[in-house]
Amino acid sequence: MIYLIDDKKNRQKDFGWSEDKLAEYSSFLTPLYNLGDIARVGEALYSDESVILYHESFLDFTPDRSKAVDQRNKLVERASNNEITVAFFSGSQSSKSLSENAAYLPVSVLYQNLELFINHYNRESVDLKYLLFGQSPEIEEELEEKRAKANRDIEDKAAEIPGKNLFIRPKRRFIPDAIKGAKEESITSNDISDEKLSEKINEWLTETEFDNIFIPLCFGQTLSDFNGLRLACHIRCTSTSNQLKNIFIYGFVGIEYLLENEYFNILKTRNVQLIEHKKEAIQAAGNNCHVSLSSQDLSVELRKLNLPTPKNYYDSHSIANEWGIYQMARNGNINVNDLNNFDTSKFESIYFKWLIAKNELNIQLPNDQILKQKRYSENLPGLTLITKIDLDKIPK
Amino acid sequence: MKKILLIDDMAHEGWKSVLEKTVVKTTGEILTAITQDEAEIKLKEEFDLIFLDVRLIELDHFKLSVQDMSGFKILKKIKKKFTNPNFSTPVILITATNKIWNIEAFRQYGIDGYYIKEHPDHSFSKDISRENLENIQNKYQFLLSEGKKRKSIWNSSIEFINTLNNLNYFNDSSNKNIKTRISDKLKLGYAYLFKDVTELERTTLNVDNESMAFIIYFSILEELVKGFSKNTNWDRTTHIFTGNWKFRNNREFILYEPDMDKITVHPYWDHKKNRMTLKELNSTDKKADNYLEGKLNLSEQVYALLFLYDGNQKKDLFKRINNHRNRVDYIHSSVANIYRESLIDSDRKNRSFNKIEECLTLLNFIINLPK
Numbered sequence: 001m002i003y004l005i006d007d008k009k010n011r012q013k014d015f016g017w018s019e020d021k022l023a024e025y026s027s028f029l030t031p032l033y034n035l036g037d038i039a040r041v042g043e044a045l046y047s048d049e050s051v052i053l054y055h056e057s058f059l060d061f062t063p064d065r066s067k068a069v070d071q072r073n074k075l076v077e078r079a080s081n082n083e084i085t086v087a088f089f090s091g092s093q094s095s096k097s098l099s100e101n102a103a104y105l106p107v108s109v110l111y112q113n114l115e116l117f118i119n120h121y122n123r124e125s126v127d128l129k130y131l132l133f134g135q136s137p138e139i140e141e142e143l144e145e146k147r148a149k150a151n152r153d154i155e156d157k158a159a160e161i162p163g164k165n166l167f168i169r170p171k172r173r174f175i176p177d178a179i180k181g182a183k184e185e186s187i188t189s190n191d192i193s194d195e196k197l198s199e200k201i202n203e204w205l206t207e208t209e210f211d212n213i214f215i216p217l218c219f220g221q222t223l224s225d226f227n228g229l230r231l232a233c234h235i236r237c238t239s240t241s242n243q244l245k246n247i248f249i250y251g252f253v254g255i256e257y258l259l260e261n262e263y264f265n266i267l268k269t270r271n272v273q274l275i276e277h278k279k280e281a282i283q284a285a286g287n288n289c290h291v292s293l294s295s296q297d298l299s300v301e302l303r304k305l306n307l308p309t310p311k312n313y314y315d316s317h318s319i320a321n322e323w324g325i326y327q328m329a330r331n332g333n334i335n336v337n338d339l340n341n342f343d344t345s346k347f348e349s350i351y352f353k354w355l356i357a358k359n360e361l362n363i364q365l366p367n368d369q370i371l372k373q374k375r376y377s378e379n380l381p382g383l384t385l386i387t388k389i390d391l392d393k394i395p396k
Numbered sequence: 397m398k399k400i401l402l403i404d405d406m407a408h409e410g411w412k413s414v415l416e417k418t419v420v421k422t423t424g425e426i427l428t429a430i431t432q433d434e435a436e437i438k439l440k441e442e443f444d445l446i447f448l449d450v451r452l453i454e455l456d457h458f459k460l461s462v463q464d465m466s467g468f469k470i471l472k473k474i475k476k477k478f479t480n481p482n483f484s485t486p487v488i489l490i491t492a493t494n495k496i497w498n499i500e501a502f503r504q505y506g507i508d509g510y511y512i513k514e515h516p517d518h519s520f521s522k523d524i525s526r527e528n529l530e531n532i533q534n535k536y537q538f539l540l541s542e543g544k545k546r547k548s549i550w551n552s553s554i555e556f557i558n559t560l561n562n563l564n565y566f567n568d569s570s571n572k573n574i575k576t577r578i579s580d581k582l583k584l585g586y587a588y589l590f591k592d593v594t595e596l597e598r599t600t601l602n603v604d605n606e607s608m609a610f611i612i613y614f615s616i617l618e619e620l621v622k623g624f625s626k627n628t629n630w631d632r633t634t635h636i637f638t639g640n641w642k643f644r645n646n647r648e649f650i651l652y653e654p655d656m657d658k659i660t661v662h663p664y665w666d667h668k669k670n671r672m673t674l675k676e677l678n679s680t681d682k683k684a685d686n687y688l689e690g691k692l693n694l695s696e697q698v699y700a701l702l703f704l705y706d707g708n709q710k711k712d713l714f715k716r717i718n719n720h721r722n723r724v725d726y727i728h729s730s731v732a733n734i735y736r737e738s739l740i741d742s743d744r745k746n747r748s749f750n751k752i753e754e755c756l757t758l759l760n761f762i763i764n765l766p767k
Contacts, residue, residue: 342413
């Protein structure tokens with residue numbers, strides 16, 4: 001039996017898994033929505049033939065949170081001992097990973113591939129690849145082969161490109177000596193979360209101004225995530241001195257592999273280009289003339305991205321809360337970092353960064369608005385600020 | 397410092413802080429309730445303003461009707477009874493809904509304003525975001541002073557109702573109706589006084605709710621005087637005046653002696669001489685019928701009550717209120733007013749609120765008179 005442990009019933013419906021559809025597959029799939037449902041299944045949940053699909057934030061915003069966390073820890077422990085087959089899914093997860101009997105994947109991928117997974121499910125063997133990669137369970141092997149061939153065929157001579165170039169490469173199996181005189185940075189499998197990518201961008205792209213930035217299409221544990229597209233989005237949506245620079249994404253597959261990717265549209269924006277995994281292609285791209293992107297163009301270009309609302313925002317921790325707080329603070333000329341108990345790490349997610357960049361909210365408020373906010377404070381009854389004491393002017 | 401309650405499941409994840417820093421600032425302290433149960437416990441205390449979220453639990457996201465959501469249920473409880481501690485407390489709704497009919501449903505139950513949490517899908521422009529904040533700031537600023545006015549009137553009304561409920565004068569079977577009428581008039585007056593007036597009503601139709609409310613509050617004196625009067629003054633079934641008016645402290649006001657054809661009115665308020673006198677008349681006199689039928693001006697009744705219970709200490713207060721009543725003459729206009737005075741008068745309108753406060757002071761004074 002496949003046990004689907006997810007408290008977000010509404011979200012299931014959004015993904016096309018209505019009660020009727022769940023009932024249709026009830027011989028193979030049992031949805032569990034709360035601890036009571038889980039208790040009713042009992043030890044059968046952990047039987048050899050079970051597959052558990054577990055929402056990582058199950059009951060997180062309810063009084064049952066601690067019990068749910070205990071349950072999750074138990075699952076992780078049993079999975080690491082190879083006792084059960086489990087797939088953890090989440091709305092905030094942006095990439096996939098698989099190690100034998102445990103998988104991590106985005107919620108959208110889970111529900112998209114669930115029907116196919118059920119159709120391939122049998123009691124003797126469980127192949128989580130169908131859940132992660134849908135119709136192409138062998139995609140990872142295929143991409144591995146393509147990468148190996150591309151690396152075998154790589155030219156010896158480094159590409160020559162004038163100006164300052166940044167070449168970002170995976171930690172392993174990369175193009176050696178790619179661009180003459182370029183600054184090189186490597187990205188590991190652990191650097192794929194939005195938070196980590198933001199960290200890397202701030203580390204690499206804040207101080208030095210580059211003319212061209214080359215990034216790999218595939219990095220991280222799962223090549224078919226095509227994380228390079230997401231990294232390109234991050235670069236465009238992060239306020240650095242390199243935000244508007246040329247971005248070349250080098251990869252060993254054609255555009256036909258990328259059409260379904262959530263971040264595909266970054267390739268439709270100006271000065272972001274997919275190029276071949278070859279030094280020749282890198283050199284040609286870097287030497288082509290590109291009309292510079294201006295900050296005025298950026299907002300228009302970013303509108304082409306059209307990122308959907310992350311699926312972990314359909315419930316009590318709704319996106320309207322975070323965005324509403326952000327907008328209220330910004331319009332009141334308050335830095336969100338000065339708010340108490342407000343988790344600003346969310347603003348490292350590509351979705352928020354995109355919203356802020358697209359709506360040009362990174363720039364300072366107009367003076368009249370700042371003045372109006374100041375007047376509002378002064379006109380409120382109660383304590384008023386008469387004067388400020390400048391401690392520096394007091395003789396020591 | 398104002399005492400403010402924020403009812404929101406996300407209160408401690410940013411909302412409290414952002415409201416403190418952008419809207420409330422130095423004017424108050426925000427307390428929080430993150431569940432319906434916690435809100436209901438906290439709402440036993442009085443607050444100066446409430447920020448109310450619509451959805452407090454996961455289940456609220458599945459509900460099709462706004463009436464079933466936690467925020468709506470809390471609002472309905474707050475406003476269910478006039479005597480509830482936060483009945484007069486201004487409520488600002490914090491909602492992610494963009495459905496006007498949902499907000500309208502909350503308006504039907506007495507919210508005073510709303511802030512729409514911006515959803516990225518509905519972020520149309522920077523100007524709209526800016527206006528969104530400025531609207532809640534303006535509303536907050538307005539409600540600080542409006543809330544104070546409401547609280548003042550509501551407190552006086554509740555004080556009056558509580559005394560009324562404990563008073564034997566109004567708990568016998570014949571006077572229970574009087575008690576209900578007074579209570580209803582207090583609510584009606586409050587409703588008119590704090591009713592939102594549209595621009596159309598204000599500018600084109602010259603609506604003056606303060607004065608309308610004043611008349612309602614003033615008219616409570618009618619019931620109050622009757623409650624203080626012996627019910628034997630009127631026939632139990634026909635309610636026709638018997639010719640004698642005695643207050644419940646056994647002091648006589650009107651005495652009719654048929655054998656001597658003499659009507660004695662004491663005290664009688666002599667407007668011209670501006671003092672209390674004794675008036676004697678016989679049945680052929682011009683105004684005799686009024687006294688024989690008990691059809692007295694309300695002012696005469698009130699002066700008598702004040703005199704016979706208290707020696708008329710508050711006559712000047714009543715006189716001021718009565719003078720205002722004579723100027724707000726939507727009904728019972730004097731001929732002189734009809735010829736001389738305009739019906740709408742902005743100066744009079746501005747004074748009506750103070751006169752309502754004075755009227756409630758007088759009502760509370762009377763209800764607390766030693767019996």
